[in-house]
Amino acid sequence: MADQIFQKVADLQAQIAQANPTTPEALEAFRIQYLGTKGAIKEVFKYFKEIPNERKKEFGQKMNALKEFANQHFEHLKSQIESAGEQQEGADLDLTAPGEPLPLGARHPVSLTLNRIIDIFKKLGFSIAEDREIEDDWHNFTAMNTPEDHPARDMQDTYYLRNSTEMLLRTHTSSVQARTMMRQKPPIRIIAPGRVYRNETISARSHAQFHQVEGLYVDKDVSFADLKQTLLFFAREMYGEKTKIRLRPSYFPFTEPSAEVDVTCFICDGDGCNICKYTGWVEILGCGMVDPAVLKNVGIDPDVYSGFAFGMGIERQAMLQYKINDIRLLFENDARFLKQFSSAF
Numbered sequence: 001m002a003d004q005i006f007q008k009v010a011d012l013q014a015q016i017a018q019a020n021p022t023t024p025e026a027l028e029a030f031r032i033q034y035l036g037t038k039g040a041i042k043e044v045f046k047y048f049k050e051i052p053n054e055r056k057k058e059f060g061q062k063m064n065a066l067k068e069f070a071n072q073h074f075e076h077l078k079s080q081i082e083s084a085g086e087q088q089e090g091a092d093l094d095l096t097a098p099g100e101p102l103p104l105g106a107r108h109p110v111s112l113t114l115n116r117i118i119d120i121f122k123k124l125g126f127s128i129a130e131d132r133e134i135e136d137d138w139h140n141f142t143a144m145n146t147p148e149d150h151p152a153r154d155m156q157d158t159y160y161l162r163n164s165t166e167m168l169l170r171t172h173t174s175s176v177q178a179r180t181m182m183r184q185k186p187p188i189r190i191i192a193p194g195r196v197y198r199n200e201t202i203s204a205r206s207h208a209q210f211h212q213v214e215g216l217y218v219d220k221d222v223s224f225a226d227l228k229q230t231l232l233f234f235a236r237e238m239y240g241e242k243t244k245i246r247l248r249p250s251y252f253p254f255t256e257p258s259a260e261v262d263v264t265c266f267i268c269d270g271d272g273c274n275i276c277k278y279t280g281w282v283e284i285l286g287c288g289m290v291d292p293a294v295l296k297n298v299g300i301d302p303d304v305y306s307g308f309a310f311g312m313g314i315e316r317q318a319m320l321q322y323k324i325n326d327i328r329l330l331f332e333n334d335a336r337f338l339k340q341f342s343s344a345f
C-alpha cells in the first residue's frame with residue numbers, strides 16, 4: 001500500500017515536470033490544478049495517515065520536495081510567459097515609424113544677436129572670455145581707472161550686495177578686461193559677452209539688466225588705426241557691406257582717447273527714418289585706446305604694450321534689428337513673443 005502511495009507522488013512529479021502552459025490563463029489553470037488548496041498535491045497529502053509510522057518521515061520529505069519542485073516549476077513557467085509577452089509587445093512596435101514631432105523652440109533675439117557678434121569677432125581671431133557677474137569693486141571700477149568719486153559708482157547706478165561696499169553686480173563687462181589682463185600676458189585678443197546690471201528705472205527704453213560684449217586687444221604697437229579697422233569690419237559684417245562708421249570723440253575713464261561709434265542707419269541706409277531719428281546714424285558702441293593707467297593697474301608695462309577696447313550693448317542692437325520697441329519684452333519670456341523668432345538662427 002505504502003509503495004503505491006510513493007508511486008503516486010513520483011507520478012505526480014513527472015506530470016508536473018511535463019506540464020508546459022504557454023499563456024497566462026493556462027498557467028493559472030496549472031496553479032489551480034497542482035498547487036491550489038484543492039489541488040493534486042494537497043490530495044496526495046491525504047494519504048499521510050495511511051503511511052506506516054516508520055515511513056512517515058520519508059513521505060514527509062518526498063512531499064516537501066514535490067511541493068518545492070512544483071513551486072519552482074511554476075515560477076519558471078511564469079517568467080517564461082512574461083518575457084514572451086514583452087517580446088510580443090516589442091514586436092508590435094514599429095521602429096521605422098516616424099517619431100512624434102517635437103515642437104521646436106526658438107532662440108532668444110538677444111542670443112541671436114550675440115551669436116552673430118561673436119561669429120564676426122571670431123573671424124578676426126578674438127577668443128571668448130567669460131567671467132563672473134558678482135564682481136568686486138576693484139575689478140569693476142578701480143582697476144578700470146574709475147576714480148572713487150566717479151558718478152558711475154553712485155549707489156543710484158550700482159547694485160551693491162547687501163551690507164557690502166566691496167561686492168557688487170558688475171555694471172559693465174569691462175571688469176572682464178581687468179580679470180583677463182591679470183591672468184594673461186599680451187598678446188591678448190578677447191571678446192567678453194555677458195549680463196550686466198544697473199540700478200535704473202525699468203521702462204520701454206532701459207532695464208536694470210542687459211547684455212554687453214566687451215572687446216580687448218593688447219599687444220606691442222596696437223594703434224587707433226587697428227581699432228578703427230576692426231570696428232569697420234565688424235559694422236560691415238553685421239549691418240551690410242555698404243555700412244559706414246563714424247567716430248565721435250567721447251570720454252570713458254578706462255580709455256584715452258575715447259570715442260563713440262555710429263553706423264549708417266541700416267533701416268533707411270542713411271536717408272533718415274524714425275529709428276535713427278532722421279540723422280541717418282545709429283550709435284552702437286563705445287571704444288578707445290586702453291588708458292596706460294589701466295595697463296599699469298593690472299601689471300602690464302604701458303611703455304611696451306598698447307591696446308584698444310570697446311564695449312557694446314546687445315539689446316539695443318537686437319531691438320534695432322528686429323524692430324522691437326520695448327526692451328522689457330526681452331526679459332519677460334512671453335512665449336508668444338519668443339515664438340516669432342523660431343525661423344531665425
Ligand code: DAH
Pocket residue numbers: 171172173174214215252254255285286287288309310311312
Ligand atoms: N563700459 C562702457 C559702458 O558700460 C562701455 C565701454 C566703452 C567699454 C568704451 C569699453 C570702452 O571697453 O573702451 O558703457
